[in-house]
Amino acid sequence: MAEEFKVGDIVTFRGYSDPDDAASGILKQGQRLKILRPTEDGEGGFKVQAVDENGVPSVGHAEMETVFPEEIEREGKKHKKGAAKARNADPAAEAQPAGPMRAPDSPAVMESRELAIGELPSPLVLTDSVKQVLAHEDALAAAKRLAKAIKQSYYTLGGILTHIYEQNLYHLAGPQYVGKRGWQTYVENELDDIDYRKAMYWVSIYRTFSAIGVDEAQLHGLEWSKAKEIARLGRLKDAEGKPIGEQILRENFDKLVEVGKGMSRDEFLDYINQGFMRAQAPGLLAAPERVVRKTINFRLRAAQAERVTRAVETVKQITGVEATEDALEQVCAEWLLAQEQAPVPVEDAVAALERRYGVKLQVVGNALDEHADSLRDLAS
Incomplete structure (x- = not known):
């Protein structure tokens, strides 16, 4: 029976369900959050705001962040350390924890920085949909426009954001976007209803999928919250530490998308964990074992x-x-x-x-x- 939350609830942050997010430093385990509203994209998450012990918004935090139900709990509830992380645990990634890409202060810093887990050393690949947008529109303007139609364009927007990030174009949006937090500030200020964490998911999805030749048409009908679970497979390694993620994605991508469309987010997350993250071996996808969940409603005094x-x-x-x-x-x-x-x-x-x-x-x-x-x- 999944715990239910409603708008206005004050909850505690349990920890990021994806190990890579823990290094971003946006939210900390045990932090108090207020639920502002469900996410508008229908992905099952919530928009939250960090608050102090009096419920007043905390100074120095973004206006809104995205969290998922398994990452929060009601105040005063005791749990095992790292409980939220266990569900999405990636043994290969946990051995070398690294967060999503951070914006550099200058092109020189970007060229010298070390690649994080899940990043690809090859040059950025621009898919046809991204090339078409950039051929007729400024990248910063395109990012704003696509942010308003995100259900249909998260993959293309991920490509535009990756282009903006890697070319340091966000600096052009204003002097306030130069410096250590320039990229994060740009995302939170300039893109409608898009927070830094969500934007970095889309960047990760785009970088991973474009490297194996995936275009937007192949993702039609698949929600981004499921696409990010598929993208996690790209960083898998075998027992000897050899990368095998690309091979797994190439062999199974179309089938994974097909399976993901027919499952809820929770079902698909379990399927990914059981079928790949634990096995960590390339090979054809086994037939999914569909877990059917039923909701039982009752009220208690x-x-x-x-x-x-x-x-x-x-x-x-x-x-x-x-x-x-x-x-x-x-x-x-x-x-x-x-x-x-x-x-x-x-x-x-x-x-x-x-x-x-x-x-x-x-x-x-x-x-x-x-x-x-x-x-x-x-x-x-």
Whole structure:
């Protein structure tokens, strides 16, 4: 059961779900945030603002930043350090943590800077759609225009922003955009409803996909929040540290886009993690195992909600389960196992015991009723 948030809620930042974002330094773990509104692009995120203990906007922070539900939690909630990061953890990237590209102070600095993980050493590739825009329009003007139609143009806008960034064109938009934070300030001031983090996702998507010849037509109908998960595969390495991401993307790109269009963002994120980030080996894409989620709505009195939350958090601490829905399922399964008269399917009992003890169990034979009794005895 996913935690629900609403406009006006004061929440705590758990940490970035993508390891590369942690180095950007925009938001810090434990920071208080106020939810301003859902993102307008329908990606499931929220626009938030950093606030102090009195709910007053913090000085020195951008007016709005984008966060996703798994990166925030209600105030006062305890969790394991790095819990948000675990879901999107990229072992290869964590070995050499690096954030998204930062704007240089001058072209000389840009030429000498070291490439971050996920960046490509080859020259920037301009796709046909980006070339067409730049042939008829100033890059800074194009970025502003495309920012207003982002659902249809995030890939092209990513190309325009990459061009502006790598050519230091943002300096031309005003003297306030020269210096260490010039690029970030330009993005936040000049592009409608686009924050620095989101812009850097689009830059990363464009740099990764354009390097393997992807054009905008191939991404038609795929939301950018799913495209960024595919782009993460571009930085995979094998056990010896050899880059294999480009090969994986070339072999699987069209199939990944097709699968992504048919899944929710959460389903696709799980699919990417299970199918690639853990395997970290090139090869053809296996058929997706579709996880169907259902929403159950019910209301609780304040005292009931407190007891349910306490039980769920206790299960998380004991079992190491991260997802609220898994912890709630465990609470229900444990109660059923404790009731002698309650019928419990063997597969439910096995799943509950595996989560409780952190082991894998195998039921041998066909005497399911006998096994169910034995499992109930074990649970008690």
